[in-house]
Amino acid sequence: MTNAIIQFKQVTKQYDNDPAVLDQVxxxxxxxxxxxxxxxxxxxxxxxxxxxxxxTEATKGDIFFNGKKINDVPANKRQVNTVFQDYALFPHLxxxxxxxxGLRIKKMKNxxxxxxxxxxxxxxxxxxxxxxxxxxMSGGQRQxxxxxxxxxxxxxxxxxxxxxxxxxxxxxxxMQYELRELQRRLGITFIFVTHDQEEALAMxxxxxxxxxxxxxxxxxxIDIYDEPINRFVADFIGESNIVEGKMIxxxxxxxxxxxxxxxxxxxxxxxxxxxVIRPEDLEITTLERGKLQVRVDSQLFRGVHYEISCYDKxxxxxxxxxxxxxxxxxxxxxxxxxxxxxxxxFGETEADFDRRLEAYSAxxxxxx
Amino acid sequence: xxxxxxxNLYLFPYALWxxxxxxxxxxxxxxxxxxxxxxxxxxxxxxxxxxxxxxxMTLSSFWYAxxxxxxxxxxxxxxxxxLTKTIHKQLWLLLIIVPSWINLLLKAYAFLGIFGTKGIANxxxxxxxxxxxxxxxxxFSFVFVSVYIFIPFMxxxxxxxxxxxNPTLLDAANDLGASKWITFRRVIxxxxxxxxxxxxxxxxxxxxSLFMLTRLIAGNRVITLGTAIEQxxxxxxxxxxxxxxxVFLILIMFLIISLTGNRKRGV
Numbered sequence: 001m002t003n004a005i006i007q008f009k010q011v012t013k014q015y016d017n018d019p020a021v022l023d024q025v026x027x028x029x030x031x032x033x034x035x036x037x038x039x040x041x042x043x044x045x046x047x048x049x050x051x052x053x054x055x056t057e058a059t060k061g062d063i064f065f066n067g068k069k070i071n072d073v074p075a076n077k078r079q080v081n082t083v084f085q086d087y088a089l090f091p092h093l094x095x096x097x098x099x100x101x102g103l104r105i106k107k108m109k110n111x112x113x114x115x116x117x118x119x120x121x122x123x124x125x126x127x128x129x130x131x132x133x134x135x136x137m138s139g140g141q142r143q144x145x146x147x148x149x150x151x152x153x154x155x156x157x158x159x160x161x162x163x164x165x166x167x168x169x170x171x172x173x174x175m176q177y178e179l180r181e182l183q184r185r186l187g188i189t190f191i192f193v194t195h196d197q198e199e200a201l202a203m204x205x206x207x208x209x210x211x212x213x214x215x216x217x218x219x220x221x222i223d224i225y226d227e228p229i230n231r232f233v234a235d236f237i238g239e240s241n242i243v244e245g246k247m248i249x250x251x252x253x254x255x256x257x258x259x260x261x262x263x264x265x266x267x268x269x270x271x272x273x274x275x276v277i278r279p280e281d282l283e284i285t286t287l288e289r290g291k292l293q294v295r296v297d298s299q300l301f302r303g304v305h306y307e308i309s310c311y312d313k314x315x316x317x318x319x320x321x322x323x324x325x326x327x328x329x330x331x332x333x334x335x336x337x338x339x340x341x342x343x344x345x346f347g348e349t350e351a352d353f354d355r356r357l358e359a360y361s362a363x364x365x366x367x368x
Numbered sequence: 369x370x371x372x373x374x375x376n377l378y379l380f381p382y383a384l385w386x387x388x389x390x391x392x393x394x395x396x397x398x399x400x401x402x403x404x405x406x407x408x409x410x411x412x413x414x415x416x417x418x419x420x421x422x423x424x425m426t427l428s429s430f431w432y433a434x435x436x437x438x439x440x441x442x443x444x445x446x447x448x449x450x451l452t453k454t455i456h457k458q459l460w461l462l463l464i465i466v467p468s469w470i471n472l473l474l475k476a477y478a479f480l481g482i483f484g485t486k487g488i489a490n491x492x493x494x495x496x497x498x499x500x501x502x503x504x505x506x507x508f509s510f511v512f513v514s515v516y517i518f519i520p521f522m523x524x525x526x527x528x529x530x531x532x533x534n535p536t537l538l539d540a541a542n543d544l545g546a547s548k549w550i551t552f553r554r555v556i557x558x559x560x561x562x563x564x565x566x567x568x569x570x571x572x573x574x575x576x577s578l579f580m581l582t583r584l585i586a587g588n589r590v591i592t593l594g595t596a597i598e599q600x601x602x603x604x605x606x607x608x609x610x611x612x613x614x615v616f617l618i619l620i621m622f623l624i625i626s627l628t629g630n631r632k633r634g635v
Contacts (some may be wrong), residue, residue: 053539053543054542055539055542055543074542075539075542075543076542076543076544076545076546076547077545080543081543081544082539082540082543084536084539084540085536086534086536088534088536088537088539088540089540090537090540090541090555090559091559092555092558092559101541101544101546101554102544102545105544105545105546105550106545149544153544153545
């Protein structure tokens, strides 16, 4: 609790009579971690960032920074700095002056400014670029200048608004490593906004998945990938096969006409649920050994694996990631472990969901 | 090859226009400036220009043009800024531009009515108890009407510059600790300076050579280079001296354009 640097309490943001952009959102951000706000466009992730930065005001609810309410603190008095999506570098200033902008406003001594800007630029591998004009810098370099301009002020939190979206794939992957590395070295809290789930999984300590102004699920990348709370999260994070099913009893679930052993319990008998099975958890095997019998519809070579799209006799699509090749048109069997089945209740809150998962692991401990 | 021919063909009307109506008159002006009133070739006009009478006139021309430009700028900048913040900015902009479509002479006559002894302005002054004043034929009325006429030309380029300004830059400045005033001084103004320069050019240069307003509104109390040229050509019939003043006016214009014209690098 004491480690929380930012707290949102029932924060709502609404413009006139439009549906709320953020609907009673509450969360805590801990010091020194890398957070990602992940969601499709219009989900409210950038609004959260703007609320923290102070560019916009909450309609309802309170925002705390280091335990103090900051709803009415203007942006220029907040201990946070932002890296903008389009970098927002000042075109009339050179690299040095861009980075020094915040320090000059603080009326820091010139010698100190020189020192700090130099340090910040070396942090982002831009030594020797001080006198360059912004227009002479490439996209990746501008990105680094924007980061240097933020970290030079030694803020407690850095906000990053889709900063990598304008870069090409290779550069983007490179910058993901660099940002993660930078956050570890500086030990500052990073709040990163993106719609790219791979980026979120690769970089974060914690991910908040947002949709329609509500935090759907929060947790470590592994938690969220392995145990998605609902259809939206399962679908948004990675590829998934989602079908409707029915929980017959503890450890037994029915879907696509068969009953399968699973690891879930504590649900009502015959409760309707959604079933998720990740494509990489499906294994191609013979028709007899397979738990599911499907026909191969198409196959794409993805480099590391084949992406094979199959249909069962009910017309459900099953996506399989496999290093083994299949032949289009063949009837094959699909095998999966009981652990591969993820059962999602309809309309379950995050708190209930977490409680259920915790109960499983406690139960496992008893059984052992 | 064929492409080049077509291109030259398209260029022809423009080139003809420039030669007939820009280059030729300029050369003629230059040519006439070397002849005295009797039609003999001489440099006497240039000598006359450097006498106190004409130098004072040049200075006063500069002074009024400067006043008009500065006042226009002071009014236009905040107006342009406000315009970019309104919802129907194109409509408001149009309303500001519309008066500039009306003939200059008509507007001048309108002001004769407004500022006249029995005009609206004086009725108002009487109503509030100050009493009627001589408004017309003063420096004040001259500068006022000139500013009124030039203001749309000042607002337009500044509005465009402000409108093109990336609003995230203001967020960025704010984020880095800048107050509203510092954001204006360090970010907004430097980034719109090109618009300000362009506005000053289109106001200052024509203001240097204003002549009709000096007669109608200022009652010939204000003599600018423009008035002097008109007098030399139409009253004194000394085309040589008129041309000489015009040559200096043109030189001054080029000087101003080159001083204010260093177009900035975009990003």
